[in-house]
Amino acid sequence: MRGTNNYMAISSTFASWNGDGYRTVQMSRPTPNPRGEAFWNSTMGHAWVSQQTVISEIFMSVTSVSLDAAGAKLGEHVIDIGCGTGDTLLAFAEAVGPSGAALGVDVSVPMLDFARHRAAEAGLGNAAFALADATDHIFEPRWADLVYSRFGVTFFDDPVRAFTNIRSGMKAGGRLVFVCFRTMPESPWFRVPIEAARPHVPPQPPVDPTAPGMFSFAREDRLRGILTEAGFREIAIKANDVPIHGKDTTQSMAFITQVGPLPALLENASDEQRKRATEAARNALAAQIGADGRGLHVGLWLVSASA
Ligand SMILES: C[S@@+](CC[C@H](N)C(=O)[O-])C[C@H]1O[C@@H](n2cnc3c(N)ncnc32)[C@H](O)[C@@H]1O
Structure with a gap:
């Protein structure tokens, strides 16, 4: 793996020799991006691997809206950035057929292994995998007709560098299509359980809304600026409220407590606080989700651009 930039610099205190004694100075120290490779x-x-079936069901509408927008055609070359366990990568491999190819790029060994296993089981010989950080992976130049992502492009340390690198692997005029989250309050499926849990846990330190994470592209002007600086044209960023299809509260809670935003909120909570917060989140969700698991949506940006 070639990931070299998974560290954000933060200020730290060190002792430095200045000729007649040590003085204390502020220096940069690399700190792991909390949403990076590790x-x-x-x-x-x-x-994500153990919840793959739940995740596929929950994001059924997200998948269908974004795959429609991507419009993969027979014979095309597709790259799925942050393909994870392979839900959308497998769909692309089917859509482009044996004359085309689909490449999944991801930093996660367990998720990529699982995707590879699923592709083999489905007999999709045109699916390929790269265990790599999309920021500095060497893409075959001008190979892809389409680059796609479902929630996989908001974790880059340096988004401009990442998208510039991704564009190097795209044909001139190739399509970039991805979905990412708008602000957390615009996604009631997250907001309802988080607001119910929050009073039961210690106060959270303020977070930088642009730091790598699921909501880092929430600000439309920032997102447009990143893509423009990376050289993309014809950028369209459309708000889309997409319903969630959990079978029931239990299924929604499986996502929210294990892979959604709740784990970060519970990080510094005691066992008792976690118990109360999780229960409050479950009750709040149950009050809003119908017997069919529906009733709440997530607020997304559906983004498209050309290389
Ligand atoms: C929220 S998950 C989405 C996974 C998958 N696209 C899905 O919708 O099921 C984000 C994915 O992006 C991957 N990822 C994060 N940073 C990455 C990077 N710099 N390069 C490639 N993949 C990355 C993670 O390993 C993870 O699989």
């Missing part, structure tokens, strides 16, 4: 290879990556 994160996706930890229990989080394994949780």
Whole structure:
């Protein structure tokens, strides 16, 4: 793996020799991006694998809206960035057929292994995999007709560099299509359980809304600026409220407590606080989700651009 930029610099205190004694100076120290490579290879990556069926069902509408927008055709070359366990990568491999090819790029060993296993089981010989950070993976130049992502492009340390690199693997005029989250309050499926849980856990330190994470592209002007700087043209960013299809509260809670935004909120909570917060989240969701698991949506950006 070629990931070299998974560190954000933060300020730290060191002693430095200045000729007649040590003085204390502020220096930069690399700190792991909390949503970087290590994160996706930890229990989080394994949780995405164990919850794959739930995730496929829950995001059924997200998948269909974004795959329609992507419009993959027979014979095309597709790259799926942050393909995870392969839901959409497998769909592309089917759509482009044996004369085309689909490449999944991801930093997570367990998630990519699972995707590879699913492709083999489905007999999709045109699916390929790269265990790599999309920021500095060497793509075959001008190979892809289409680059797609479902929630996989908001974790880059340096988004401009990442998208510039991704564009190098696209044919001139190739399509970029991805979905990402708008602000958390615009997704009631997250907001309802999080707001119910929040009073039961210690106060959270303020977070930088642009730091790598699921909501880092929430600001439309920032997102447009990143893509423009990376050289993309004809950028369209459309708000889309997409319904969630959990079978029931239990299924929604499986996502929200294991891979959704709740784990971060519970990080510094005691066992008792976790118990109360999780229960409050479940009750709040149950009050809003119908017997069919529907009733709440997520607020997305559906983004398209050309290379
Ligand atoms: C929210 S998950 C989405 C997974 C999959 N697209 C889905 O919808 O099921 C984000 C994915 O992006 C991957 N990822 C995060 N940073 C990445 C990077 N710099 N390069 C490639 N993949 C990355 C993670 O390993 C993870 O699989």
